[in-house]
Amino acid sequence: MNLNNLEDLKKEVKDLGFNPKVADELEKNMKPLPGHFTIKDQFPGDRGVVDMTLHFHKSGQSDTYNLNKYEVASGKVPPTVENQQYMVLTENKDNKEKPLVRTFESPNEAIDFFKKQKGNSELALGESPDSKQILASKENGKENYINKDFRSAYFRPAIKQTFYLKDGQGFNARQAANMVQDRTVFRDNMMTRDGEPYKAWVRLDFDQKKDDWGNHRFKQFHHPTFGFDLEKTLNAYKIKELADPAKKSEIMDAMRQGDRVQVTALNKENKEVKVMAEAVPRYSKLDFFNDSGVRQKREQFEKPLINNLSQGRGQGKGKEKELEESRGMKV
Template sequence: MRNPSNNSPELSAEKRGELLDFLRKEAHVKKTWINTQGKPVSDVIAALWCFNRDSDGNRPKNIQGLSSFKNALRIIYENLLIIKFMNTQNLEFLQSNLKYFGFGDKLNEALEKNISDQQKEFQLKLEIPHFNNKMDYTLHFKKSDSTDMYFFNRYDAAIQNDKSELNKNQTFYINKGNGVTAKEAYNLLEGRSVFRNLINRNGNPYSAWLKIDFENKDDKGNHKLKQFSEQYGYDLEKTLSNFPIKEMGSEEQKLMLISSLKKGNVQQVTMERDGSQSKYFIEAVPQYKNINVYDPKMNMVKRQTVQKENSIIEQSTGQKTAAKKEQKQDVDDSGPKKKQTRKKKLSV
């Protein structure tokens, strides 16, 4: 960075005060990035007092080293502009991240204050109502060990229900800006499945349905996540085509329906049977390669009662074919013993 000329105009009182406040904060957290002309932060701050004026507008007397710090002041100020620019970019990125993950802008002010205070790490809390439940979120932010950049690492999500036995919580991790959104966290804690684009440990992208395994926890006390990748064979669109869903007849509505179900939402649909239309709610169930169907009062409906007749026949035929294959496999696996028994029956 170039050194400003000794003939450069003096900084305004506002800029001097801004710089002084900044350096005080840096000294308070024992920063060592400023070492101008062999002077530590504390000495530079002491010298900067010479740029403040008293209530009468006069500068303090007996100032030492004023001339030697004029250039230092401008160099530091240019560094300050760079740091402030980086911090602003970091803040805007984090605020954008919060919006993407569904936390809105309610935390923006608190986020800016904590970053301005140069906290090593901090947490922000937010409550979001969902129907008869509410979600409590605790967002974790941490400062880099090597720079002034902050990162949104993870958040804790807890669902609060009228019945305490239904309360659940889970920690969701953010990997390079990728992770489960606030609404998806709610759906997962409700027991539904969510389709996500993920990144494995080697940094390679892949897609999978996620479902919380409430029966098992990892070594950190977090519920394990079941994953059903594309190789698992769950085709949501094909599954939906087995039902007389009116929305599937419109390309736009079909895409919206599939997108909503992939987020783990319970989605209302219209089913047409025998010339009449009825409202139902459905949710994706990738683990069993199907969907759940509910009536308007959220009572479970037997799929066979609303499924297309031809799809029921196809499903039944498929089950019989699978059963025959299983029986054939049992015969093949039994080997010569089975064949010998059959010969005896034939001879009789």
């Protein structure tokens, strides 16, 4: 095993923002020198867990490995509690009293595996098969039961996207987790096909047909061409934390990563309200949500003197100024 390569990969996954367990699992996966191996990771999401699968490929000319892509899936499945796991139980032809059990770190993978079963099977959650909660079941390959609290997660497919990396550069884990949750992130290290650097806000385009590899296309809002100014947009709202330069900087940094940030906003009655805010560069606005994820009317938090100006700015851009398609650009 190439120890320099191991050290480099540990730094790479750390710089990309993956959880420490990814770096911890690298050595044991590299030791047997397989041609390819994967490591799983998870991030919390607003609607459920965000699963990540990192792909490491061995060079054909040496014993070094590269992380060239990772797959991300965001569903509506809540994370498991401690000591519980998702499992699929299938019929054991050799012993009908003892079903075959396969466990999963990823609830989204468990659902996908269960849906492919042709015979009698169960999708369950629990510490063991003996203390399981049945979430769904099949008889002769057809669903005959879906837990009512699990139906939304089961019938609404997870949003999936593959993110590609080159020399450790690309969308980081935090950005990717936000993008599959329909949020926009800022990249200042992008390159055109001709090798020219540029900056842009980027989101996944869920309105267009996927590409030939099953990925959502990217929608870009170039900076400064498109005209979205995060600081000016923030200043158009009555947000208490903006009075503190350090907190304002933290909020801006988090929003560039695509985070939904908790802030204290003042409504029309000048009462403080704790809300979650996220940047929406497409319309030069912020969106606000309560603790339950329900969208709030942004107008109640706008500064009176800027209200009309900010509305006009968002409407004036519209779709006609969405220069993000820009042919010749890549991410």
